[in-house]
Amino acid sequence: MPELNLILLGPPGSGKGTQGERLQDEHRLPYYATGDILRAAVKDQSEIGRKAQEYMDRGDLVPDDVIIGVICERIQDEEASDGFILDGFPRTVPQAEALDSEMERLGRTLSVALLIDVPDDEVVRRLGGRRTCVEQGHVFHVEFDPPAEEGVCDVCGGELIVREDDRDDVIRNRLEQYHEKTEPLVVYYEGKGILRKVDGARGLDEVAEEIRGELAIARAEGEV
Numbered sequence: 001m002p003e004l005n006l007i008l009l010g011p012p013g014s015g016k017g018t019q020g021e022r023l024q025d026e027h028r029l030p031y032y033a034t035g036d037i038l039r040a041a042v043k044d045q046s047e048i049g050r051k052a053q054e055y056m057d058r059g060d061l062v063p064d065d066v067i068i069g070v071i072c073e074r075i076q077d078e079e080a081s082d083g084f085i086l087d088g089f090p091r092t093v094p095q096a097e098a099l100d101s102e103m104e105r106l107g108r109t110l111s112v113a114l115l116i117d118v119p120d121d122e123v124v125r126r127l128g129g130r131r132t133c134v135e136q137g138h139v140f141h142v143e144f145d146p147p148a149e150e151g152v153c154d155v156c157g158g159e160l161i162v163r164e165d166d167r168d169d170v171i172r173n174r175l176e177q178y179h180e181k182t183e184p185l186v187v188y189y190e191g192k193g194i195l196r197k198v199d200g201a202r203g204l205d206e207v208a209e210e211i212r213g214e215l216a217i218a219r220a221e222g223e224v
């Protein structure tokens with residue numbers, strides 16, 4: 001079967017992480033979420049983490065040169081030889097161009113850029129109620145996807161916290177950054193004929209089902 005090289009696109013809180021976790025289980029592919037990678041780097045106070053922290057706290061994007069190398073390195077890894085899932089990368093046109101160059105250099109192609117589309121007011125509602133596992137980044141929602149025990153991750157037992165950048169003012173800035181810098185990628189990938197879109201405002205299981213359907217169509221049409 002041809003490799004599946006999948007990009008998850010969408011505004012903050014659209015469900016990229018939630019659906020990415022399911023896709024990772026279903027397709028048994030490595031899943032690279034740049035937000036998780038950067039938060040781990042901040043926690044370790046590595047050089048990348050020190051460079052990224054102030055941008056992340058404000059809800060700004062970290063500079064392209066900080067993140068591009070990190071992802072190009074991951075997709076070359078042996079574990080990604082049958083495909084990969086990218087969540088949160090690319091997020092700017094220069095990042096998308098860098099990914100294209102790297103894929104071309106490796107003799108590989110992107111299969112699908114999947115846009116999980118959600119309106120801004122729903123983003124605010126979702127991020128306001130999100131709880132994130134400090135250990136492994138699993139996500140829950142106090143109303144839409146509550147953990148069995150309040151404050152405790154169902155998957156690994158880690159503590160659930162409110163992310164630093166899930167404050168109202170930072171959420172607003174993240175949305176602005178998305179519309180200004182990331183949304184142009186919708187047209188970019190439409191132009192390459194690999195954009196597929198799902199309605200992310202529906203329930204978790206309905207969105208997962210729609211994604212399965214879109215990937216099945218892509219496979220039938222020979223894109224995957």
Ligand code: AP5
Nearest residue numbers: 012013014015016017018034035062088126130140141204
């Ligand atoms: P990142 O962690 O990638 O943040 P994001 O894109 O803003 O995405 P989120 O993690 O907030 O949301 P999500 O779409 O994964 O939604 P989730 O599944 O959690 O990046 C953080 C920061 O890192 C950036 O601001 C930037 O500074 C930096 N960064 C990262 N990548 C970068 C890059 N490439 N370039 C430059 N800077 C970069 O769901 C949200 C909530 O909704 C959860 O509570 C969930 O339970 C709930 N939910 C999910 N789906 C549904 C549903 N269908 N119905 C109801 N509730 C739902």
